[in-house]
Amino acid sequence: MQVDDGEKRAVAEVTLPALFLAFFWLGCTSFGGGTGGWVYREMVQRRGWIDERAFLAEMALGQSLPGANGIKMSVLAGRRLKGGIGAFTAPFALLLGPFVIILLVGAAYSRIAGYRAVHVVLDGVAAAVVGLSFATGISAIAKGAADPSAIAIAAATVFCVGVLGWPMLPVMLGLAPISIGIAWARGRR
Amino acid sequence: MRGSFAGNLLALIAVFAPLSLLSFGGSNSVIADIAHQSVEVQRWTSQREFADLFALSRAAPGPGSMLCALIGWKVAGLTGAVVATVAFYMPASLLLFVVAKIWSRWQGARWHQAVERGMAPIAAGLFLSGGVAVLRVAPAGLVAWIAAIVAAGLLLYWPKLHPVPLLVASGAIFELVDILGGAP
Numbered sequence: 001m002q003v004d005d006g007e008k009r010a011v012a013e014v015t016l017p018a019l020f021l022a023f024f025w026l027g028c029t030s031f032g033g034g035t036g037g038w039v040y041r042e043m044v045q046r047r048g049w050i051d052e053r054a055f056l057a058e059m060a061l062g063q064s065l066p067g068a069n070g071i072k073m074s075v076l077a078g079r080r081l082k083g084g085i086g087a088f089t090a091p092f093a094l095l096l097g098p099f100v101i102i103l104l105v106g107a108a109y110s111r112i113a114g115y116r117a118v119h120v121v122l123d124g125v126a127a128a129v130v131g132l133s134f135a136t137g138i139s140a141i142a143k144g145a146a147d148p149s150a151i152a153i154a155a156a157t158v159f160c161v162g163v164l165g166w167p168m169l170p171v172m173l174g175l176a177p178i179s180i181g182i183a184w185a186r187g188r189r
Numbered sequence: 190m191r192g193s194f195a196g197n198l199l200a201l202i203a204v205f206a207p208l209s210l211l212s213f214g215g216s217n218s219v220i221a222d223i224a225h226q227s228v229e230v231q232r233w234t235s236q237r238e239f240a241d242l243f244a245l246s247r248a249a250p251g252p253g254s255m256l257c258a259l260i261g262w263k264v265a266g267l268t269g270a271v272v273a274t275v276a277f278y279m280p281a282s283l284l285l286f287v288v289a290k291i292w293s294r295w296q297g298a299r300w301h302q303a304v305e306r307g308m309a310p311i312a313a314g315l316f317l318s319g320g321v322a323v324l325r326v327a328p329a330g331l332v333a334w335i336a337a338i339v340a341a342g343l344l345l346y347w348p349k350l351h352p353v354p355l356l357v358a359s360g361a362i363f364e365l366v367d368i369l370g371g372a373p
Contacts, residue, residue: 027251029353035252036215037316038352045348053309060308061292063315067209067281068216070252075282079289087286091278098251099258103270106259109245117364122248124363125356127333130320131340132352137316138345140309150310157314162321169213172311180307184300 012049014081020093022047023074028097034129035070035094037136043077045139050080052143064172070094153179197265198272200231205257205276212281215319216254223256233264254278332366 014022022042030038040059043050055076062072071091078090112118141154153175160171204226212219220243227233234242242263246256254277261273295301324334336359344350 029250029351030252031248031250031353031356034319040316041344041352046351054305056309056312057305058289058292060312060315061288062285063312064213065281065285065288066212067285068212068252068254068278071278071282072285075285076289079286084286087282091282095251095255095274095278098249098255099270099274102246102249102251102255102258103262103267105249106242106245106262109241116367118248119244120363120367121360122244123329123333124336124360126247126323127329127336127363128340128352128356128359130323130333130337131342131355131359132344133316133320133323134337134341135344137313137320138341139348140313140316150306153307154310154314154317157311158317158321161315162318165322165325168315168318172315175311176308179311180304183306184303186306187299187303 012047012081014049016082016085016089019078019082019086020089022049023078023090023093024097026074027094028101030070030098031125031129034133035068036073037129037132039070039073039077039094040136040140041132043073050077052140055080056140060172064169149182150179153182194265194268198269201261201264201269201273202276204231205261205273206280209277209280210284212254216252216277220254220256223260227260231264233260238263329363332363336362 026038026042027035036059040055044052044055058076058080059073062076063069065072071094074090074094075087078086078088080086082089137154137158141151156175157171160166160175161168204223208219208222208226211222224239224243228236228239242259243256246253246259249255255274257273257277258270261269261271263269265272320337324337329336340355340359343355344352
């Protein structure tokens with residue numbers, strides 16, 4: 001069963017319990033923030049449940065709206081796979097594990113916070129998570145946007161937001177019309 | 190400071206629900222507001238406690254914004270944790286759901302395809318930017334850049350690689366470098 005409003009995109013047949021388990025596990029293992037990258041990698045690359053380009057476009061839409069990125073991605077993925085019930089189940093499953101874990105860890109934290117090693121190891125984990133963001137972005141360019149104008153748009157985005165540190169929303173509003181205009185002019189699928 | 194139990198829950202909703210709809214660009218954009226509300230306005234936590242809770246929410250699995258669960262827990266126990274979490278995630282999720290539903294109704298139209306194709310490279314660029322932004326403030330400096338680039342290479346080379354072993358390895362290597370005195 002696919003999304004109710006007639007989407008013909010390639011979406012895998014996934015049962016609701018399978019969806020729940022996938023996101024539950026994703027939540028429990030997505031260390032170091034960057035949950036959006038985990039969701040993308042799991043849905044598009046590791047499990048191949050969702051078509052890459054369509055998901056990327058929805059994601060860009062999602063990024064122009066408020067909300068935690070990992071949660072937004074899970075709402076979109078859940079909706080694509082199972083409609084309304086999926087859009088509720090995916091973020092619920094994603095948050096369930098971390099919710100229980102963080103309260104448990106919260107109770108234990110004061111005892112381990114003094115150790116330098118705790119912070120060093122966390123820095124290491126965080127760096128690998130950044131690697132995940134890079135891998136996600138590069139793979140997204142390779143699969144969803146591999147022509148010179150799209151690469152230029154991606155590079156401009158990185159320069160403005162990542163290097164110059166400009167706020168994301170105005171950058172998007174500035175680049176989106178140009179990028180959409182180019183895609184429109186090309187006019188092919 | 191202790192209000193009534195119901196009063197505390199309402200205060201949690203009044204703080205987190207509006208921030209949900211203001212968190213453009215992800216929940217990081219409202220961490221400063223959460224800190225301000227939690228420490229100065231509502232006096233739920235001290236400055237020090239807030240810093241600890243923040244570090245903790247980064248260390249645990251799941252979205253960094255699970256911070257709101259910890260604050261809710263401090264204010265009103267388990268119920269508070271649930272209420273704060275729902276208040277922070279629900280409004281933005283509902284908004285996105287409605288927008289995505291309207292959006293997909295136009296599936297197949299030529300302009301819809303142009304928007305899809307046009308937005309994809311921007312989404313890709315935003316992923317890369319998020320990584321760059323984190324590395325620019327990373328305490329480990331050059332070591333963090335190298336680790337991130339190596340990790341990205343491995344993840345790209347093996348699309349099915351599960352990331353957790355990679356995270357564990359990176360954490361272990363950082364500790365090793367620190368012990369050997371190489372970390373800047």
